Amino acid sequence: MxxxxxxxxxxxxxxxxxxxxxxxxxxxxxxxxxxxxxxxxxxxxxxxxxxxxxxxxxxxxxxxxxxxxxxxxxxxxxxxxxxxxxxxxxxxxxxxxxxxxxxxxxxxxxxxxxxxxxxxxxxxxxxxxxxxxxxxxxxxxxxxxxxxxxxxxxxGYDVVEDPSASDQPEVEGGLSPATVYRRERNPRNRLLCLRIHGAQCRCCGLNPESRYGAAGGIIEVHHLEPVSMLEHPRPYDPETDLVPLCPNCHRSVHTQRPWPLTLEELASYMEEAGNA
Ligand SMILES: [Zn+2]
Ligand SMILES: [Zn+2]
Known part of the structure; x- marks a missing residue:
C-alpha cells in the first residue's frame, strides 16, 4: 500500500x-x-x-x-x-x-x-x-x-551553519569562504547539482553509490573556482558553478585555503602521482 x-x-x-x-x-x-x-x-x-x-x-x-x-x-x-x-x-x-x-x-x-x-x-x-x-x-x-x-x-528554510566556517573573514571581492561553504551545504543546491550532473565525482570519476551500494555512497557538492570570480567578478550560477565530488577529492581540493585547488590543479597532482 x-x-x-x-x-x-x-x-x-x-x-x-x-x-x-x-x-x-x-x-x-x-x-x-x-x-x-x-x-x-x-x-x-x-x-x-x-x-x-x-x-x-x-x-x-x-x-x-x-x-x-x-x-x-x-x-x-x-x-x-x-x-x-x-x-x-x-x-x-x-x-x-x-x-x-x-x-x-x-x-x-x-x-x-x-x-x-x-x-x-x-x-x-x-x-x-x-x-x-x-x-x-x-x-x-x-x-x-x-x-x-x-x-x-x-x-528561506535555513541551512544549519558550521560555526567554524562562518567566522572566516570576508575576502576582497565580497565572496567569503563562509558563503561558499553555505552554498555547498544548501540541500537545494545539492539537489540541483546532482540532478544536472549525476552522482559521479567530476575529478576521479568515482560513482560512490555504485561502488559502496547500500552501505551509502556519499557524494558532495563543490563550488568551483571562486578565485576566478574574484579576478573577474561574475554572477553566481548554480547550474554551472557547482559540481559533484567524492569526499576524498573534495577534501583534497580544500587542502588549499582559503580558496580551494581548481579541478585542473588536482588533476595535475593526480597525474604526477601516476594516476592520470
Ligand atoms: Zn573523486
Ligand atoms: Zn568544495
Whole structure:
C-alpha cells in the first residue's frame, strides 16, 4: 500500500528541500493521489503540492497557495536574487522530464507575486501505470521534490551553519569562504547539482553509490573556482558553478585555503602521482 511508502516519500522531500514535509493520501477508488505541504506552514496557507492521475498514462501535479497565504507570501517577497535564481534553476531542471506551465508567466523568469501563483506539471509514465506506487514515487522524485525545493528556497528554510566556517573573514571581492561553504551545504543546491550532473565525482570519476551500494555512497557538492570570480567578478550560477565530488577529492581540493585547488590543479597532482 502506498500509505506504507509515505515515509520514503517524506524522507526524499525532506532531504531535497531541507524542510520537514507532511504527506497525505487522497484516495478515490484506484485514483490515488497525494497532497504535500511544509509541516510548519498550514495546509491552508501553502504552498501545497497535489498529485493526481491524469488520463491513462500521466500524473498531473500542481503547486499553489491557499486562501491564508499572506504570511508565507510576505516571507517569499524577501527572497534574495540568488534564492530566486536557484528556485528558477530547480524548476528548469523539472522541465527536462515533465511538461511545465506557470500560468501567465515565462518558465524562465517567473516570480511568486501573489496567492494566485501556481505551477502546473504533467509527467508521463510509459512503463508503469500511474496508479501504481512505483509511478507515484517516481513522480515525487522527478517533479515534486525539485518544485517543493524551489518553494523552500524562496521561503528561506535555513541551512544549519558550521560555526567554524562562518567566522572566516570576508575576502576582497565580497565572496567569503563562509558563503561558499553555505552554498555547498544548501540541500537545494545539492539537489540541483546532482540532478544536472549525476552522482559521479567530476575529478576521479568515482560513482560512490555504485561502488559502496547500500552501505551509502556519499557524494558532495563543490563550488568551483571562486578565485576566478574574484579576478573577474561574475554572477553566481548554480547550474554551472557547482559540481559533484567524492569526499576524498573534495577534501583534497580544500587542502588549499582559503580558496580551494581548481579541478585542473588536482588533476595535475593526480597525474604526477601516476594516476592520470
Ligand atoms: Zn573523486
Ligand atoms: Zn568544495
Amino acid at each position: 502506498l500509505a506504507r511508502k509515505l515515509d520514503l516519500i517524506a524522507d526524499a522531500l525532506a532531504q531535497g528541500t531541507g524542510a520537514t514535509i507532511a504527506v497525505r493520501v487522497m484516495e478515490t477508488g484506484r485514483r490515488k493521489g497525494l497532497r504535500i505541504w511544509f509541516n510548519d506552514l498550514h495546509e491552508k496557507n501553502g504552498p501545497v503540492a497535489e498529485l493526481k492521475p491524469h488520463g491513462l498514462r500521466s500524473h498531473g501535479i500542481n503547486i499553489g497557495f491557499g486562501s491564508f497565504s499572506a504570511g508565507v507570501l510576505e516571507q517569499i517577497s524577501n527572497a534574495s536574487s540568488e534564492d530566486i535564481q536557484l528556485a528558477r534553476s530547480l524548476v528548469r531542471s523539472v522541465a527536462r522530464s515533465a511538461e511545465i506551465d506557470i500560468p501567465g508567466q515565462s518558465k524562465d523568469d517567473w516570480l511568486v507575486r501573489d496567492g494566485g501563483f501556481r505551477i502546473d506539471a504533467r509527467y508521463r509514465h510509459d512503463h508503469t501505470p500511474p496508479h501504481e506506487d512505483e509511478a507515484i514515487i517516481e513522480t515525487c522524485r522527478e517533479v515534486i521534490v525539485p518544485l517543493m525545493a524551489a518553494m523552500a528556497e524562496l521561503i
